[in-house]
Amino acid sequence: MKFGEQLRTSTIKEYQWYYIAYDELKNQLKPAYEEPSSSSAGRKGKGKKKEWTEEDEGAFINRMEQELDKVHTKQKVKAIEIGRRIASSEKEVSDVVARLDQRGPGETDGPTEEEFMMLEEDLSDIIADVHDLAKFVQLNYTGFQKIIKKHDKQTGWHLKPVFATRLKAKPFFKDNYDADIVKLSRLYDIVRTRGNPVKGDSAAGGSQSAFIRNTTKYWVHPDNITELKLIILKHLPVLVFNASKEFEAKDSAITSIYYDNPETWDLYEGRLKKTEGAEAIRLRWYGGMDTEQIFVERKTHREDWTGEKSVKARFGIKEKNVNAFMKGELLPAAVFEKARKDGKKPEKAIAEDERLAKEVQYSVLKKGYKPVCRSFYNRTAFQLPADARVRISLDTELTMVREDNLDGKIRSGDNWRRMDIGIDYPFSQLPAEDIERFPYAVLEVKLQTQVGQEPPEWIRELIASHLVEAVPKFSKFIHGTATLFPDRINLLPFWMPQMGVDIRKPVTQHFGIQRPGHSAQSLSTSDDDDDDSGDEEEYESQDSTPRAGSAENGSRQDRDLRNRQDFPGGNNLDIEEQLAAMPLNEDYPLYDSDDEDEEENALEEARRVGGWPYYTKVLKKHAKLVGQRTLTALHAINPVPKPTSMPRNGGIQPLGNGHIESRRFKAPKGKKIHVPVRVEPKVYFAAERTFLSWLEFSIYIGTIAATLLNFGSKPTKASFIAAGAFSIVAILSLLYSVGIYLYRSNSIRARKAIKYHDKYGPSVLCGALFVAVVLNGVFELKERGYF
Incomplete structure (x- = not known):
């Protein structure tokens, strides 16, 4: 459209x-x-x-x-x-x-x-x-x-x-x-709870030093940000850290300084590859540059097979002491000396913070970690006070900025952060090579649910809607480092190719803001019909659904409501799994381009001129149409395996007309795209067991060959040939199994995204064994004079 x-x-x-x-x-x-x-x-x-x-x-x-x-x-x-x-x-x-x-x-x-x-x-x-x-x-x-x-x-x-x-x-x-959203959230929460809103510490999370959450991340197009906030506030109030003062823009600002070794990039590669024990070290503050309280945080990744969960631990430090602490001039004991004297915090908690401070300081000094990247964003958090079971945060105006002193340019100098910028988005004073403005908002859904407990129904509907695009394991640190240091980073995260794809989707279900008294809801989708749609400063915003008041729209929405069923629990497929199970069609354009419009204009121009140019364009148009239809017919009769249709949840409609836009991506020259590969200890054991099975099979065949050669009544030409055939098969299978085992072991160790199943080996082995048996039978029958 x-x-x-x-x-x-x-x-x-x-x-x-x-x-x-x-x-x-x-x-x-x-x-x-x-x-x-x-x-x-x-x-x-x-x-x-x-x-x-x-x-x-x-x-x-x-x-x-x-x-x-x-x-x-x-x-x-x-x-x-x-x-x-x-x-x-x-x-x-x-x-x-x-x-x-x-x-x-x-x-x-x-x-x-x-x-x-x-x-x-x-x-x-x-x-x-x-x-x-x-x-x-x-x-x-x-x-x-x-x-x-x-x-x-x-x-x-x-x-x-x-x-x-x-x-x-x-x-x-x-x-x-x-x-307005903060005010509406507070009022709606009071009315929704009938004057009894949940009480508690609104700074939940600010006082926590270590916590475990199950977090999923999504991208949100700028067109859908306000709608998403308004939907969420109807279920969760906006988390306000200081309810006694009016909301200001700086109250939502969050800035982090990430550390790494600019020579080896150990922390970047560890977090990207998700190796066991991979760390991320950052300094974070909330609000403007005048904030005195700085949080030193360390994220530690744990593999699932260890039985542990990834943990974020942090402690607070005064801004005036940060430089001395990170340089080793201020010891952790001195940092927490005042806290011990005040006695406001338990000694056990102070001891844990001090141990964390020692480990962070040792890592920074020992491994040469320095400030490399800053992330800035405005966060709107939705959470019941003092209840962290469900927490949703939406980060907008996400920006990454270089903090290093590489390439002979002084940015932060000897300070732990650069001082030429604050929270003045969009930081127009910075040169283009020092800044990366992320085009989307980042939604994080953080759940602390018990084993077997399902998330709230409205969250399931939200993450299955057209408003969000799932991007598992997205990291601001990884994205900022990869984009700001293109000459130094050669291993890119898997979501980088997706940056050139429009993430907006047609409406998938009856989900959105509903005005009281109307059955229809305000829904939004997008189409793109002009070229150069990837401009950073531009984005298109359309609402494809007719508004309330239209008879046709009302009847369609009522029909959707009648047909819609609730999301079932258990192992039923969610919307993303349903889409993944559908066959791909690379010819389906989710968003149309300006090419068709230009072709129509050119044809109209030729029609005005008339003569041979007009007839030439008409012939080209019909020839192109015939070619497209021929290709479609060939695809239809091509005898390729058809995917098994998967059951769908009632009422959930797939994107578009049942098609999915798919593209093939290729890494830039000299770079590689890292694809996450989950590796558990049992994978190594499986590769080893497979090798031992091949080895056992080779021994059996070798034993047959030795038996034919040494235990006959007398060695004959037929027995010698048969034993040789079996011996060759045994040797080949042994060499093949060793090669496959080494290849798999190295690939598992390097976390390569390869096909670990053996597609041809067993078939070739069975074929060789069949030939050996047939040769043995032929020569034996010939030796005995049957033919």
Whole structure:
């Protein structure tokens, strides 16, 4: 679906007169044609295309200014309205809670269930308004970017740099609604719990020194960030570390400095290969650069076969002491001297922190670890206070920055961090080679569930929805190091090829923000119809589902609701497993490109001109169509094995039309892509047992050969040939088994992603043995005179 059509089908009724007039602007860019001359009057088509003039450019810019002012005004007015509605709801909730607190024991007077339901409906409506405004902003921003790109491409005049300044003057797309989301989360939690929200330490996690979690990671496209936050806050409140103060942007900022040896990159390769005991050492702080408390953290990876879980341990240290500690000038005992005197923390916990400090300091000094990479992001955490069983965090504006002093350039110097930047995203003062701006948000779902316990149903639906893309074991440290040091890192993580693929997916199920009183939900998906869609500063945002109020949409959604079944538990396949079980079709484009649009334009241009150029293009088009259909027919009759269809959960629909977009990736020249391979001790034993089985088989065949040669009535030519044949088979199988065993052992030790099954060996061995038996029978029968 092209963007113009996408814009029309995604129109929200409230905003229908305030969207960018994309089709009109596109028509204004269509070239005009001169009247055909007398010499060409007999030919079909129009005259020569007119050049784009300064007058045309001025008219186009004026229209763009009008559209920008229209969109910016509507966004500003609606944002103010939402802010006032939140303030009004806040007052109403406070009144209801005050009446609830004034109620004495045993009294029945107070707020009724109906009042709470009305408040919840009110807040749900505000949440839907925030969602719709975010979609309106994203769609219009995409429209401006696309029309500017189309203008520069068709006219040859460069409007993009000039209009970027005008967009900054009216930045309707800059609001991220985080402050509104924090307020809505608090109010919705109060109403949802009927005035009894879960109490506890809101800084859960800040006081923990070592904890174990089961964490899964996902990428989230910028188009879906606000919608995802609004969905989660209906189930979990936003975790606020300091509820006594108003929310500020710096409250969500988290910065980490990662250490490694810039010569050997031991920590990078250990974390990438997930070797047993691999460590990551980082220094982290929350908030701005003026924060005094710094956390020294160490992550340790443990293989599953060890029976242990990967652990993150950390201790706090004052910022003024970090340099002395990391250089070995300040010993761990001195770091915790004040904590021991205060007596606010148990001696056992202080002893554990001190042991960790000693180990970290020893590793840094012994192995030459230095600051190499910084990660910055704004985190929105969702968690019940003092309850870490379910914790969801969403990291946005993720940025990696070089902290090293390599290549003769001083960045951090002798300090443990560079001081020329703070939390001023997007760090425009840095050169391009020092920074990597990650294009997606990172969602982490952290669960502390008991053995056999299923995660909450809404989490299962969330991670199976179109809003997220699973990227297991994604690491900010690994990604930042691999991208910032391309000349020094040759082993790349497995997700690097995926960076060039659009992760947005069509809507897979009835899941999203629902406005009270409507059966339809606001859903979002994306299509891409223009070239250069990989620009870092641009991303497209579309909403492919018709809005509530459409009769066709309502009936379709109602039908989905009737057909939908809940996610079953147990071993039923989830949405990702279902998709993985489906056959691949490399010809299916999940997102269309601009190529088809350009071909249609070229054909239309040739039709206007007429003559031989037009007929040539028509023939090429039909020849291409015939070739595609021929290939499709050949694929259909090709006798290849068909995959077994896997059972699906009721109501869950696969992506698109049942197809999956698949691509083959190749590592850049001189580099390798590391594919995670799980290796357990039993794998070594399995390879050894296989070798011993081959060895035993070779001995049996060798024994047969020796028996034929030495224990007959008299050595004959037939027995000699048969014994030789069996001996050759025994020797070949022995050599083959030794070679395979060495190959497998080395591959397992190096964690190579190879095929460990033996596809041809057993068949060749059986064939050779069959030939040997047949030869033995033939020569024996011949020796006895049967033929």
